Amino acid sequence: MPPREGVYGLLAEFNTPSELVHATEEAHRAGYRRMECYTPYPVEEAAEALHFHKTRVPLVCLIGGLMGVTTAFLMETWINVWAYPLNIAGRPLFSWPAFIIPAYEWTILFSGFSAALGMIALNGLPQLYHPVFNAPNFRNGATTDKFFLCLEAVDPKFSLSETRAFLEQFPAVSVVEVDH
Amino acid sequence: MATKGPMQDPSVDPVIDPMIDPRTGEYAVIAPGHNFKSVTQKIAGIVLTSNTPLGWFFGLIVAAGVTMGLVVGCTWLFLKGVGIWGVTIPGAWGFAIINFVWWIGIGHAGTLISAILLLFKQTWRNSINRFAEAMTIFAVVCAGTFPLIHVGRPWLAYWLFPYPNTMNVWPQFRSPLAWDVFAVSTYASISIIFWYIGMIPDFGTLRDRATMPAAKYFYGMLSLGWRGSTRHWIRYESASLLLAGLSTPLVLSVHTVISFDFAVAALAGWHTTIFPPYFVAGAVYSGFAMVLTLAIPIRKFYHMEDLVTLRHLDNMAKVMLATGSIVAYGYGMEVFMAWFSASHWEFFMMWNRMFGPMGWAYWILILTNIAIPLTTLWSRKLRVNVTFLFILSLIVNTGMWFERFVIVVTSLYREYLPSSWGTYRATKWDYMIYVGTMGLFTFLFFLFVRFLPMIPMSEIRMMLPQTKVTRGVDAETATEETA
Numbered sequence: 001m002p003p004r005e006g007v008y009g010l011l012a013e014f015n016t017p018s019e020l021v022h023a024t025e026e027a028h029r030a031g032y033r034r035m036e037c038y039t040p041y042p043v044e045e046a047a048e049a050l051h052f053h054k055t056r057v058p059l060v061c062l063i064g065g066l067m068g069v070t071t072a073f074l075m076e077t078w079i080n081v082w083a084y085p086l087n088i089a090g091r092p093l094f095s096w097p098a099f100i101i102p103a104y105e106w107t108i109l110f111s112g113f114s115a116a117l118g119m120i121a122l123n124g125l126p127q128l129y130h131p132v133f134n135a136p137n138f139r140n141g142a143t144t145d146k147f148f149l150c151l152e153a154v155d156p157k158f159s160l161s162e163t164r165a166f167l168e169q170f171p172a173v174s175v176v177e178v179d180h
Numbered sequence: 181m182a183t184k185g186p187m188q189d190p191s192v193d194p195v196i197d198p199m200i201d202p203r204t205g206e207y208a209v210i211a212p213g214h215n216f217k218s219v220t221q222k223i224a225g226i227v228l229t230s231n232t233p234l235g236w237f238f239g240l241i242v243a244a245g246v247t248m249g250l251v252v253g254c255t256w257l258f259l260k261g262v263g264i265w266g267v268t269i270p271g272a273w274g275f276a277i278i279n280f281v282w283w284i285g286i287g288h289a290g291t292l293i294s295a296i297l298l299l300f301k302q303t304w305r306n307s308i309n310r311f312a313e314a315m316t317i318f319a320v321v322c323a324g325t326f327p328l329i330h331v332g333r334p335w336l337a338y339w340l341f342p343y344p345n346t347m348n349v350w351p352q353f354r355s356p357l358a359w360d361v362f363a364v365s366t367y368a369s370i371s372i373i374f375w376y377i378g379m380i381p382d383f384g385t386l387r388d389r390a391t392m393p394a395a396k397y398f399y400g401m402l403s404l405g406w407r408g409s410t411r412h413w414i415r416y417e418s419a420s421l422l423l424a425g426l427s428t429p430l431v432l433s434v435h436t437v438i439s440f441d442f443a444v445a446a447l448a449g450w451h452t453t454i455f456p457p458y459f460v461a462g463a464v465y466s467g468f469a470m471v472l473t474l475a476i477p478i479r480k481f482y483h484m485e486d487l488v489t490l491r492h493l494d495n496m497a498k499v500m501l502a503t504g505s506i507v508a509y510g511y512g513m514e515v516f517m518a519w520f521s522a523s524h525w526e527f528f529m530m531w532n533r534m535f536g537p538m539g540w541a542y543w544i545l546i547l548t549n550i551a552i553p554l555t556t557l558w559s560r561k562l563r564v565n566v567t568f569l570f571i572l573s574l575i576v577n578t579g580m581w582f583e584r585f586v587i588v589v590t591s592l593y594r595e596y597l598p599s600s601w602g603t604y605r606a607t608k609w610d611y612m613i614y615v616g617t618m619g620l621f622t623f624l625f626f627l628f629v630r631f632l633p634m635i636p637m638s639e640i641r642m643m644l645p646q647t648k649v650t651r652g653v654d655a656e657t658a659t660e661e662t663a
Contacts, residue, residue, distance in 0.1 A: 018650045040216060040385070041641040042413035045649040052411050057418040061426075072362075075342060076353045084350035091354060098354040101437060102362040108430045109366040112423055116373045119419035123412045126404035133407070142408050143385040145216030 004180040008131035009035075009152040010163050012172040013141065017043050020147035023170040024049035027151060030166060034155035038132065038148040040141075057119050064114025065107045072106035073099055135178045150178065199489060207494060207564070209304045210643055211486030219487070219640050223382075223633050224389050226482055235481065236630060243622035250616025253609050254329060262332055264609045271593045271604030276330035278584040279614050281438055282466070283323035283621075284364065285459070285580060288431050289467020290316025291371060294378070295427035298420070304495055306639040307487045311478070311628070312471050313375045318624040319470070320368045322617040327360065329613075356441045363437040370430055374423045380406050381416070381638040435460045442587065448529040449591030452517065458510035465503040465549075466580035468496050472573035476566055478629060487635055490564045497563040500553065500576065507583075508550045525596060533590040537603070541586050549579030 014020045017039065024037055024046055037046040047053070076099040080086065085093050120126070132138050132150060142148055151163050160177070167175045199208050210219075257264060267274040290312035297305035328337050340361045342351050351358045383403035390396040406412070439455035472493065479488040518530035533542050553576055556562050563569070594601045628634065641647065 017647060021649050037410040038408045039410060039413065040220075040408055041381075041638045041647070042417050043410065043647075043649065044414075046410045047414045050410055052414060055415045055418045057415050058422060061419075061422045079342060079350040080353050084348065086352055088352070088354060095354055101359045101433075101440075102353060104433060105359075105362040105366040105430075105437075108426050108433075109369060112370040112373060112426045112430075115419045115422040115426070116377050119377070119415045120404065122415055123409075125406065125412075128400065128405040130405060130407055138407075139388040143381070143388045143406075144220045 006180055007153045007160065008134075008178040008180050009150045009158070010160070010167055010175055011132060011135045011138065011148055011150045011178050012167040012170065012175045013137055014147040014149070014170070014172055017045070017147055019171055020149055021045045021049050023149050023167070023172070026170070027149065027166070031157050032151050032155055032163075034152040034158075036150050036152070038138070038142045038150065040143050040145060040147075043147075056122060057115060060118030060122070061111045061115035064118070065111030067114075068106040068108070068110025069103050071110070072103040076102060131178050131180050134180075135176050137174060137176065146173075199491075207489050207491035209307070209489060209491050210640065211489060214486065214644060215646060216641050216644065219644070220385060220389070220637050222484075222487070223635050223637050223640070224386055226629070227386060227631060227633055228390055228395060230392070232630065233481075236626060240623065240626040243619050243626055246619025247616055247623050248619070249612045250325070250620055253613035253616055254325075256609060257329060257613070258334065262330065264607060266604060266606040266610055268602060268604070270595055270600055270602050271589060273588050273592060274604055275606050275610040275614055276326045277441070278581070278588050279617065280323050280326035280330075281459075281584045281588075282581050283319045283326070283617065284367075284438060285435065285463030285466045285584075286470045286577075287316040287319035287323065287367075287371070287467065288435060288460070288463035289471050290314070290319075291367075291374075291427050291431040292464055292467065293471070294374060295424040295431065298424040299428060303643055304492055306643060307489075307635055308471060308475060308492055308496075309639070310375075310378065310632075310636045311474060311634045312467075313371065313378070314625065314628045314632070314634070315467075315470060315474060316371050317368070317375060318621045318628075320364065320371060321624065322621050324364060324368065325617060325620075327357075327364075356437070356444050359437045359440060363434045367430060367434045370423070370427055374420075374427060377416070377419060377423065378636060379632065380404060381408065382633040382636060384408065385637055386633065432460055435463045442591075447591055447595060448523070448525040449533070449587065452514070454510055454513050454517070458507065458513075461503045461506035461510065462580060462583060465500055465507055466577055468500045468503070469573040469576035469580070472496055472500075472569055473577065474625065476570045476573070478634070480566075482629070482634075484635070487640065490566075493566065493569055494560070494563045497557055497569060501557040504550070504553050504557070504576070508554060511546070511550065529591060529594075532594050533586060536590065536594065538586075538590050538593075541582055541590065545579055545582040545586050547579075548575045549583060553579075 012023060014023065020037060020039070021043065024035070027035055028049060028051065035050065037043070037050060039046060073096075077094065077096070080095075080099070081093045087093075132142075132148075137146070138148065140146070149167070151158060151167065157163075164175055199211060200206070201208050265274055265276070267276075290309075293305050293312040294309040294316075297309075328334055331337050339349065340351055340358060351361075353359075380403055383399045384406035386399040387396060387403045390399055436456035436459065439459040442450040443452060443455040445451060475488055475492070475496075479485055515530055518526045521527075533539070553572055556568070556572065589604045593604050
């Protein structure tokens with residue numbers, strides 16, 4: 001992919017989560033859609049303001065869990081019934097109650113890894129480079145005590161001067177241009 | 181939950197201690213006066229400082245020295261075989277299984293704090309969950325050592341894993357030993373991933389605050405490029421909750437499976453249905469004791485009293501009181517069932533356990549695990565007495581080790597046939613390896629507190645009063661209040 005150039009978006013910095021949520025709601029009301037909030041801890045109200053509700057992490061986790069239980073149970077059955085049958089004290093070869101315990105553990109193993117790695121993958125991580133890191137004030141605050149709203153240039157409503165004027169009506173500490 | 185009830189008029193009964201919330205009479209979860217920046221600075225400062233405290237180096241070297249016991253003990257074991265241990269017939273299971281069950285039990289409190297308390301929305305867990313999870317992982321490392329080295333030919337321990345091999349030999353899935361492999365390896369994997377996922381946002385903070393290039397690079401790689409995007413946070417929270425929901429049955433199942441190692445055997449003293457819940461309660465009991473053993477010196481050394489407050493210690497002591505009572509019930513039930521089952525062997529086992537040649541171990545267990553903790557923990561004064569809690573946590577850890585000792589040894593050495601009775605005596609190699617794992621645990625912990633954020637910064641931020649979001653016209657006035 002060739003390096004992209006130009007403006008990525010406009011980044012407004014706020015001191016409190018309330019100001020951020022308010023600005024995000026207003027931006028959504030004004031018709032902006034391609035935007036993102038950056039906060040040092042999860043702010044649920046910001047997600048509501050962005051109208052972001054559903055994640056597919058639980059679905060990925062469920063699929064992983066089902067894969068885990070099926071894999072483990074079939075594997076155990078195959079191993080202890082066909083591949084390597086052992087007659088221990090005359091117990092039946094298909095003694096499925098004993099197989100449940102490892103199958104249960106693998107359900108948790110697979111679904112746990114699916115939830116964790118699924119979350120990372122859906123978030124598009126690892127992604128060590130991102131344009132917002134170019135903003136001079138972002139690294140100082142975004143992971144400590146500041147709240148950011150980024151209106152992205154790909155939004156059809158985005159215009160450098162108008163969007164800047166829109167963001168400056170809020171009590172933002174600063175509004176800066178973010179380059180790719 | 182308030183034990184004192186609401187305070188009266190402050191002018192009549194002035195609250196001297198600023199840590200006590202005058203509305204509830206409870207200790208605060210975080211000391212007043214903290215904000216986003218101060219919390220971050222405090223926690224990140226420990227990791228990012230270039231002035232490592234001398235005490236840390238001293239502790240690390242001592243721990244490394246003790247770990248040498250494990251290295252030497254294992255080397256000699258691999259050269260000579262398990263004959264250097266005190267295990268014989270009938271006492272075929274000695275320190276290896278005792279220490280395995282003890283260590284894995286210690287790990288359980290970490291998962292309990294990070295998972296079950298998260299599901300129950302107990303926000304006080306936030307200050308202690310990170311190092312409790314670290315404790316879990318290091319305890320599982322120590323626990324895992326024992327089954328690995330006790331199998332006789334440890335270089336073949338991987339035969340327990342189902343993998344296609346040229347010999348066409350497969351594991352036996354009806355055996356509790358194979359169940360153990362699945363339970364413990366799953367537990368270790370899920371604990372590590374849960375721990376790491378929890379640290380990603382904090383790695384982001386450390387990356388942004390680091391000044392040295394090596395630290396920037398190190399935490400930058402670990403943070404995966406985390407930038408705190410709201411969409412990321414929502415998925416992150418969802419994954420955390422799912423992992424908590426999965427870890428909760430996992431933590432219960434792991435110790436249940438371990439209790440099956442015993443309960444599946446047709447031996448008086450082991451073959452009981454009470455084992456699974458009783459083992460889990462004991463695990464949580466010893467785990468919380470270990471969290472206290474670690475938390476009390478660490479909060480003192482790193483001046484963390486305002487983040488790990490007396491409220492945390494008090495709550496942990498309450499959990500210990502509850503789980504300790506379950507354990508006491510378990511002991512009572514064992515005795516009762518030995519009598520009520522009218523089984524000659526059960527009855528003899530219990531009598532032998534109490535008054536036989538190893539009766540001293542049983543009474544130490546009752547004293548350290550039941551008598552001392554369960555009489556003192558009812559007192560709120562003692563629950564918030566740091567020195568007392570520290571000593572008590574050591575007592576309970578000892579008691580829980582003796583519980584495993586009593587279960588393993590006194591059930592085995594005098595079984596059905598008097599002609600095959602024997603005894604069990606641990607050798608110096610047993611002790612050396614056991615103490616060595618304690619060194620390993622401490623060593624890993626020293627590395628952890630120095631290089632990783634020991635308190636989750638992002639979760640502490642969520643508990644501050646500044647996080648409250650007010651809507652609409654109030655937003656601007658709220659700004660002034662919280663700024």
